[in-house]
Amino acid sequence: MNAVSQLDQVKTGPWNGGRSPWSVEYGKIMMWFFLLSDAFTFSSLLIYYGAQRFSKLTWPDPDLVFQSIPGIKDTGAPLVFVGIMTFILILSSVTMVMAVEAGHRRSKKEVIAWLIPTIVLGFMFLGCQALEWTHLHHEGFWWGTIPSAEELKHLFDGPVSLVAAQQFANLFFTITGFHGFHVFSGVMINVIILIMTINGTFEKRGHYLMVEKVGLYWHFVDLVWVFVFTFFYLV
Amino acid sequence: MSDHSHTTEGHEHGEHAGLDKAKIWKVAGILTLITAIEFIIALWAIPGHHIPQHVGNYIYIALTLVKAFYIVAYFMHLKYEKLGLQLALTVSFIFIGYFIVLMLIEGGFLNIHMMNH
Numbered sequence: 178m179n180a181v182s183q184l185d186q187v188k189t190g191p192w193n194g195g196r197s198p199w200s201v202e203y204g205k206i207m208m209w210f211f212l213l214s215d216a217f218t219f220s221s222l223l224i225y226y227g228a229q230r231f232s233k234l235t236w237p238d239p240d241l242v243f244q245s246i247p248g249i250k251d252t253g254a255p256l257v258f259v260g261i262m263t264f265i266l267i268l269s270s271v272t273m274v275m276a277v278e279a280g281h282r283r284s285k286k287e288v289i290a291w292l293i294p295t296i297v298l299g300f301m302f303l304g305c306q307a308l309e310w311t312h313l314h315h316e317g318f319w320w321g322t323i324p325s326a327e328e329l330k331h332l333f334d335g336p337v338s339l340v341a342a343q344q345f346a347n348l349f350f351t352i353t354g355f356h357g358f359h360v361f362s363g364v365m366i367n368v369i370i371l372i373m374t375i376n377g378t379f380e381k382r383g384h385y386l387m388v389e390k391v392g393l394y395w396h397f398v399d400l401v402w403v404f405v406f407t408f409f410y411l412v
Numbered sequence: 413m414s415d416h417s418h419t420t421e422g423h424e425h426g427e428h429a430g431l432d433k434a435k436i437w438k439v440a441g442i443l444t445l446i447t448a449i450e451f452i453i454a455l456w457a458i459p460g461h462h463i464p465q466h467v468g469n470y471i472y473i474a475l476t477l478v479k480a481f482y483i484v485a486y487f488m489h490l491k492y493e494k495l496g497l498q499l500a501l502t503v504s505f506i507f508i509g510y511f512i513v514l515m516l517i518e519g520g521f522l523n524i525h526m527m528n529h
Contacts, residue, residue, distance in 0.1 A: 199497040206497070213501055220508045224515045231519025233437060240454070256454055263447055264461075271440040274487050278433065396487045400480055407476040411454055412480050 208390045212397045215359075219401050222355065226348045233341040238334040239410050249310040259410050260346055262305045269298035270399040273367075277392040280385025285374060288388060292371045295395070299364035306357050310350070311347075318346040334362065349409060356405055359398045366391050431486060439486045446475050 191198040199206065230236050240255040247258065272295040279287035318323030323342045330337055370391050379385045453471060457463045465470070485491040490498055 199494045201493065201497060209497070209501055213504065216505075217508065220511070224508075224512055227512070228515040228519035231516050232522035232526070234523065240459075256451060260447070260451060264444070267440065267443050267447070268481070270443075270487055271436060274431070274436050275433070278431065278436065314496060393488055396483055399487075400483045403476055403479045403483065407450075407472050411472045 190346050202386055205386065205393070208393050213394060215397065216401075219352075219355070220403070222348075222352050223404060226352065226408065229341075229344045229348065231312075233338055233344070235333055235338045235347045236341050237329075237332045239412075241332045241334070242313075243309075243410060245312055248310050251265050256410060258305070258309065259406065262302055262309075263314050263406055265298050265302045265305065266399050269302070270396055272298065273392050273395045277385075277389050280379070280388040283380070283383075283385060285377070285380055288374050288379075288385060289371065291328050292367060292374065296364055296367045296371065299360060299367060302360055303357065303364065306353065306360075310353075313346075313349070318349070320347055320350055322346065352405060353409070354399065356398070356401055360399065363391075363398050367391045431489065431492070435486070438494050442482055443479055444480050450475055 197203070197206075201209075243259060244253060244255040245251050245258065246254050250257075272291050276288050276291035276295060279291055313319075317328065321343070323329065323339065323346050324332075326337055326339065329339070329342050332342070370387055373379060373387070374385075379387060448470060453463065453468050458465055458468045490501065
């Protein structure tokens with residue numbers, strides 16, 4: 178040992194090359210950084226929404242706009258429907274972690290058993306969102322379209338602002354639409370990895386890292402919903 | 413080089429031992445509980461004038477950040493990753509914080525401007 182000079186000794190530190198310093202597989206790091214960039218996109222949308230809301234003297238009151246449970250109750254139930262949607266998405270996140278956990282133990286059966294409810298809950302969320310959109314559309318809201326000033330009186334707490342109502346409509350459909358698009362992609366990717374699991378692709382590969390990466394994406398979708406829920410429905 | 417792929421995978425399985433089923437249900441319970449608290453504030457505390465709207469808003473945002481922490485730290489396993497990755501993924505949100513401050517000040521200015529004109 179003493180014969181080797183300091184310079185010639187092989188360095189073994191995490192950042193000395195030859196291995197991943199974070200001990201994370203390449204694809205998983207890429208998924209993380211994709212999600213980081215996606216978080217920036219969602220942040221920009223929500224910050225623009227915040228800036229618009231701050232600049233207006235009045236804004237449609239969420240408790241008045243969102244007070245129906247499609248197919249059950251038309252008015253008088255603020256937040257109930259979106260509460261159900263939030264619960265569905267949290268639950269689907271839980272089933273996804275369970276699938277990832279089963280993947281660590283390489284238990285094919287359990288991965289399948291947890292992926293199926295994740296997909297079903299994802300579809301349920303999308304169905305709820307479709308109902309929510311349809312309801313608002315029937316009330317007269319859409320990109321570039323708002324109900325008449327007379328009808329808007331019932332949706333504002335104070336004086337009616339047509340500009341605020343239009344900004345609300347555009348941003349609501351854009352942001353929940355962009356989120357819904359992510360949920361839809363997530364469900365499709367979940368279906369793909371379910372088929373791959375059933376085919377035994379991951380079993381042959383020796384690990385279920387793909388389930389982990391898709392899991393990251395799916396949790397991110399839930400994470401974004403937490404913020405959308407707060408800023409559109411609560412605040 | 414074959415040594416390299418071994419280290420990566422060996423670590424992969426060791427790293428995530430921290431999250432078992434009981435812990436997952438516990439985190440799910442916390443998330444549901446926080447959402448329930450948000451509903452109590454929205455449907456009882458604010459309409460009943462127990463808390464003013466603006467205080468409620470701060471509570472909502474604080475609770476949202478707690479929920480975000482639990483999702484990212486436990487469901488996305490970030491708590492069990494190495495510090496380098498944790499920093500790489502979180503520090504850049506300083507810019508988002510800055511952007512929020514900028515845009516809300518701008519919005520607030522427009523609001524005052526509209527009231528005066």
